[in-house]
Amino acid sequence: MRLLSLFTRRRPQRFITTPCRLTLTVMALLACLSGCGNDGEPAELPSAAEPRFCRLPSAQVETRIDGLLAEMTLDEKLGQMVGSGGPIDGTWQTPDNPRLGIPGFRMMDGPRGVGVIAGKATAFPVGLARGASWDPDLEERIGEAIATELRAKGGNVILAPVTAILRHPLWGRGQETYGEDSLAIGRMGVGFIRGAQRHAIASVKHFAVNSIENTRLRVNVEIDERTLREIYLPHFKMAVDAQVGTVMAAYNQVNGAHCTENKHLLTDILKNEWGFQGLVESDWLAMRSAAASALAGLDLEMPTPLFYGPLLKTAIDSGAVPVATIDAAVRRILRTKLCFELDTKPAVVDPTQVESTPHTQLALESARQSIVLLKNEAGILPFDHTRLRSLVVVGAQAATANLGDNGSSAVQPSYAVAALDGIRSRAGQVAVLAIPSDTVSPQDETTIAAADAVVVVVGLTKDEEGEGLDRTQLELSSRYEDLISTVTQLNPNTVVVLHGGNAILVEHWINSVRALVMAWYPGQEGGNAIADVLFGVVNPSGKLPVVFARSAEQLPPFDNHTLRVTYGYYHGYRLLDRNEVEPRFPFGFGLSYTRYRYANLRLSPAALSRTGSVQVQADVTNTGQRAGDEVVQLYVGTSGSSVDRPVKDLRGFRKVHLQAGQTKTVTLDLAASDLAFYDVAAKGWEVEPIRYTVYVGSSERDLPLSGSFVINE
Ligand code: GLC
Secondary structure (H helix, E strand, O other), rough: OOOOOOOOOOOOOOOOOOOOOOOOHHHHHHHHHEEEEOOOOOOOOOOOOOOOOOOOOHHHHHHHHHHHHHHHOHHHHHHOOOOOOOEEEOOOEEEEEEEEEEEEEEEEEEEOEEEHHOEOOOOOOOOOOOOOOOHHHHHHHHHHHHHHHHHHHHOOOEEOOOOOOOOOHHHHHHHHHOOOOOOHHHHHHEEEEEOOOOOOOOEEEEEEEOOOOOOOOOEEOOOHHHHHHHHHHHHHHHHHOOOOOOOEEEOEEEOEEEEEOOOHHHHHHHHHHOOOEEEEEOOOOOOOOHHEEEEEEOOOEEOOOOOOHHHHHHHHHHHOHHEEEEHHHHHHHHHHHHHOOOOOOOOOOOOHOOOOOHHHHHHHHHHHHHHHHEEEHHHHOOOOOOOOOOEOOOOOOOOOOOOOOOOOOOOOOOOOOOOHHHHHHHOOOEEEEEOOOOOOOOOHHHHHHHHHEEEEEEEEEOOEEEEOOOOOOOEEOOHHHHHHHHHHHHHHOOEEEEEOOOEEOOOEEEEEEEEEOOOOOOOHHHHHHHHHHHOOOOOOOOOOOOEEEEOOOOOOOOOOOOOOOOOOOOOOHHHHHHOOOOOOOOOOOEEOOOEEEEEEEEEEEEOOOOOOEEEEEEEEEEOOOEEEEEEEEEEEEEEEOOOOOOOEEEEEEEEEEEOOOOEEEEEEEEEEHHHEEEEEOOOOOOOOOOEEEEEEOOEEEEOEEEOOOOOEE
């Protein structure tokens, strides 16, 4: 799909701003924005240590926007604030303005690869799987790869990442976000944005407090200001600090106002407090009003003008919406286009960039890093080629790759490797027998009983969870639980491989299986990654980004029928901690084929000011026989706080690679400001002069090291 080219591609000329020359291509305008030298060649821009919203000198951009706004008619301004309907040519578009040479946006989903409307693309593991990698640097490479494919298809905005709090495992869209913890979500989302925005504009979504599907268009989420600020917003603030180009407003209401017309969220917090420089777009058909949305700070209606057409014009004519409000929205839209150089660097269609070998190999690497080994009794895994003679692989999902949701995040790769394919390719001399069915015949039973080991591949599918579809039960379907029961009665050496985009209750069968592998929706190379873990080609390093509870009672309530719901301060591991209940598998948990020892916790200084920071160091040793990656986690608890605080919170993490026998000192810096609570009365963040306890270890419930420090008045 060729991006609409608005200009002939000629050398930039000095832009003469007389009316007759206004038809001069904007390329000259935009090239000059990049700081023309005398000969019109763009000057080198200072490299910014911190990410900057604008690649061009912002003063020049604002001046040029002044000029454009002065030239634009009201209709032209409103023409910037709406989508063009569609999708058109595989993208969601906004109109170009040929007279002024302003290009439109060409948007494509999504968080796990370029979406199906734009044709085939690399299908990466879903966001929650990537959250299990705890690797923001890897996520940065994935964001860059997806944006590269977007551009190669003529796009310039990637509708990702999803940085929502996964509040409850029944939420159908949990697979698209990175987990339940704000800090972890934020760091993964920032990784994606950094990578993607090397080539395109990212759109962090869905702002905010979207965590239910069935009622998402109407539900009113009631949430107190402290919970909003401390739990449901920090990961979006991290995205804004990473200079994300656009924010997508969610469908739901927050405290009685739809996100698309929620002034507190869009203007008070996002634009005024956080200093967001880009534009706020609506989710698709999420608008509910013209005037209220414009006054609340919603800049761009997608995908088509239901409200930002005649209705908005009427509101402007009546004075309900000042033209200044329109200018402010259009300024943000033009700033985003100019600062991301949509004209001087238009997309170049290049099919060779799509599903390139580097990208499919990256999808394999991501899947390998995302798989979590949850149980491995008697070291049944990794399978030993020298001892294992026969292996039976059971389950319909073993033979068909399970890519996850068919909603807007769906990606259509040209191939996808199912678990059975992967196992066959890694099995070597081991005889692999397949029973690609969820029911077994008497003959099958004989085969299963006779095998050295059995792999059962089951899990959730797009028919049980996805966009617009919340799950109805926490357990696997009875069909799968019955299959596991049948197989384990026939053969004790049973390994279960689970697909899914959320935590699953495993209580009915976990004690009867030897090993359990959580593979999530692992993308088009998932089957190879699963086999790499089963046969030990890869040492699993995934860690749960969500807690696996033992019962529904351990979780917050989840009511996706009511149109009014309250989100409290506690969910996930913090809720189980507070209620002093044991999860089935803790947040941050994942086994390895080696072992790690933690020692020598050092905190420096032991006392710090409210603006200071403390350096946390620990020595981590790989005491096993093979190399591995360990996610070192840092949690912090308080004593003597003036407000209710969780037992502990994740406050840092670092993934380290350790050779067998190797020790590394891991250093994590903790700023006092990271430990603040939001003081609603004072409308600000408060760092308390109290004692803080630091815990370091390999999961939320395995923290062998602890120490404390104080923050002084
Ligand atoms: C959908 C989704 C959003 C997606 C958009 C375009 O409704 O909520 O995430 O980017 O529409 O497909």
